[in-house]
Amino acid sequence: MNKRIQNGFTLIELVVVVTILAILAAFAVPRFVSLEGQARLASTQALAGSVRSGAALAHAMWVSQSDPASTSVIMEGQPITMAFGYPDASAIENTLIEYTGFKLATAGASAVFTKESPAGQPIPNCFVTYTPPVAANQAPQIVATTGGC
Numbered sequence: 001m002n003k004r005i006q007n008g009f010t011l012i013e014l015v016v017v018v019t020i021l022a023i024l025a026a027f028a029v030p031r032f033v034s035l036e037g038q039a040r041l042a043s044t045q046a047l048a049g050s051v052r053s054g055a056a057l058a059h060a061m062w063v064s065q066s067d068p069a070s071t072s073v074i075m076e077g078q079p080i081t082m083a084f085g086y087p088d089a090s091a092i093e094n095t096l097i098e099y100t101g102f103k104l105a106t107a108g109a110s111a112v113f114t115k116e117s118p119a120g121q122p123i124p125n126c127f128v129t130y131t132p133p134v135a136a137n138q139a140p141q142i143v144a145t146t147g148g149c
Helices: 011-064
Strands: 072-075 078-083 102-107 110-116 122-131 141-145
Touching (some): 011 072, 011 078, 011 110, 011 122, 011 141
Antiparallel strands (some): 072 078, 102 110, 110 122, 122 141
């Protein structure tokens, strides 16, 4: 009896497998490419929420002191300079535990947290702006600009 043992794959089988992999890659690659932009958008929105929480916590501490003339509070051992009961632009970073991936700059009376690329370059139109109140009984303005994220 002469039995022939077949080793390997036929050309047709290899072509079918390569075609299936190409079709899967055509659908998968665009989805993975858009994840980076979605991650930048989510981190920018998360930082805006953290800035809101930090400002609200500092305001609550200021209110609890029962001294409306007070111009600062202490949070986690850090002095927070207040403006009309909320942190001023130079002190808002002290209310945050972390803002990795963002670069802080003060622009006038506002603090601007700009999202950076992995290479350390600023990403245009992807930032959070904190502007303290300009009068009593007003809240600070916290704006997340996500057009370039």
